[in-house]
Amino acid sequence: MWAGRTEQLSDWRDVVRPRRLAGLPERGRTILGEPGLGKSTLVRRIAQEASRAGDWVTPQLRIPAGSDPLKLVATAVLKLAADAGLPTSREKRIGDAIARVQAVALSGISLTLRGVDGPEPYSALTELLVEVGRAAIAQGDVVALIHIDEVQNITDENALSQLLIALGDALTHEVEVTVPGGDRVSRSLPISVYLTGLPDFEDMTGARKGATFARRFKTTTLYAIDDDDLAEALQEFVLEGWKVPDGAGGVAHIRMAPEAAALIVDICRGEPFLFQLAGEQAWYAGETATITASQVRAGWRGAEREATAHVERILERLPARESQFVQAMADLPAAERTLTRIAEAADYAKTTDAGPTAQRLDTVRGIIQRGKPYSFRHRAVEAYLTSIWPTL
Numbered sequence: 001m002w003a004g005r006t007e008q009l010s011d012w013r014d015v016v017r018p019r020r021l022a023g024l025p026e027r028g029r030t031i032l033g034e035p036g037l038g039k040s041t042l043v044r045r046i047a048q049e050a051s052r053a054g055d056w057v058t059p060q061l062r063i064p065a066g067s068d069p070l071k072l073v074a075t076a077v078l079k080l081a082a083d084a085g086l087p088t089s090r091e092k093r094i095g096d097a098i099a100r101v102q103a104v105a106l107s108g109i110s111l112t113l114r115g116v117d118g119p120e121p122y123s124a125l126t127e128l129l130v131e132v133g134r135a136a137i138a139q140g141d142v143v144a145l146i147h148i149d150e151v152q153n154i155t156d157e158n159a160l161s162q163l164l165i166a167l168g169d170a171l172t173h174e175v176e177v178t179v180p181g182g183d184r185v186s187r188s189l190p191i192s193v194y195l196t197g198l199p200d201f202e203d204m205t206g207a208r209k210g211a212t213f214a215r216r217f218k219t220t221t222l223y224a225i226d227d228d229d230l231a232e233a234l235q236e237f238v239l240e241g242w243k244v245p246d247g248a249g250g251v252a253h254i255r256m257a258p259e260a261a262a263l264i265v266d267i268c269r270g271e272p273f274l275f276q277l278a279g280e281q282a283w284y285a286g287e288t289a290t291i292t293a294s295q296v297r298a299g300w301r302g303a304e305r306e307a308t309a310h311v312e313r314i315l316e317r318l319p320a321r322e323s324q325f326v327q328a329m330a331d332l333p334a335a336e337r338t339l340t341r342i343a344e345a346a347d348y349a350k351t352t353d354a355g356p357t358a359q360r361l362d363t364v365r366g367i368i369q370r371g372k373p374y375s376f377r378h379r380a381v382e383a384y385l386t387s388i389w390p391t392l
């Protein structure tokens with residue numbers, strides 16, 4: 001089931017893709033969020049859509065902790081080059097660019113360390129991406145899309161900076177094209193980059209790298225999905241049902257009672273991971289053609305531990321100050337959650353000392369919202385800290 005995220009999908013369909021196709025500058029996208037908010041799934045969906053439209057798309061490149069991202073990205077760029085038909089090109093420039101990226105795919109960042117003659121790995125990557133972009137222009141109506149997931153795992157600073165420069169340089173690169181009438185004009189390449197990962201990535205691009213990075217990539221933080229969007233997604237289940245084989249060569253429909261759908265929306269608190277979990281458990285909780293509210297309850301009881309563990313993982317990842325802040329905030333009655341009261345409860349000497357923590361929890365992590373009063377954006381975290389949830 002897919003729910004919500006219309007803004008992010010429309011950003012790709014209506015802004016990023018058309019602008020890059022038209023040769024206009026448009027930043028890459030960085031999509032961050034707490035575990036389970038659907039970052040990987042979102043960009044996978046964008047990539048699927050792109051691929052169906054004929055775009056050249058890398059597979060989702062998941063960076064394992066501590067691995068060399070340049071090798072992985074170089075391999076993916078070689079695949080884009082293959083999609084673009086570059087390996088059959090007889091131009092020496094292109095053959096050389098491919099050979100250089102093949103070396104990066106083999107040795108990664110250690111190419112720099114060995115001080116091998118020739119350009120740094122990042123410039124080899126940029127060069128080949130530019131060739132891919134040129135080929136996309138020649139082909140027409142094609143964007144090359146690169147998706148790198150779990151970017152917070154790139155712990156080697158040099159590798160991270162080479163990677164961001166390589167991708168950023170390709171995004172800002174302009175080529176001259178001839179327009180009808182024979183004039184030459186500069187345009188950007190039809191290339192787009194999506195980076196996804198945990199909010200911690202924000203710190204890794206801060207300070208020195210910050211300004212350049214922000215000029216080249218636009219960061220969005222994912223929040224919980226609105227209940228209305230979840231209900232809308234389930235409505236298809238309520239009205240038409242889900243097609244399954246009936247065991248006799250035909251098709252049967254599994255439907256969901258309206259109360260069952262409402263209950264799923266209520267228990268998952270806008271959290272995509274919990275939404276899938278509640279739905280899946282309800283599905284397996286019975287064998288009737290209509291999923292009932294009591295099946296949702298029974299299923300959720302079996303999932304309680306997993307739901308608890310999921311939210312605990314989010315809380316455990318928070319640095320001590322942030323975790324203390326969130327706890328103090330949860331302990332106050334909703335109407336009294338002002339910065340002053342929270343700072344007092346969390347033992348800050350001055351209210352203003354709590355400001356930076358509150359700001360991080362809001363803008364970087366998307367767990368709270370600094371309104372009047374403060375409230376939780378992450379409603380599963382709130383439920384866990386303030387009630388007996390996930391127990392029904």
Ligand SMILES: Nc1ncnc2c1ncn2[C@@H]1O[C@H](COP(=O)(O)OP(=O)(O)OP(=O)(O)O)[C@@H](O)[C@H]1O
Binds near residue numbers: 001003035037041042
């Ligand atoms: N828009 C959505 N509608 C319905 N379900 C979704 C949506 N987005 C994600 N999900 C589901 O939520 C679960 C978690 O999604 P995903 O793995 O993409 O999260 P993530 O943010 O990448 O998490 P992590 O930080 O752990 O990698 C998946 O089971 C996915 O199917």
Ligand SMILES: [Mg+2]
Binds near residue numbers: 040149
């Ligand atoms: Mg993920």
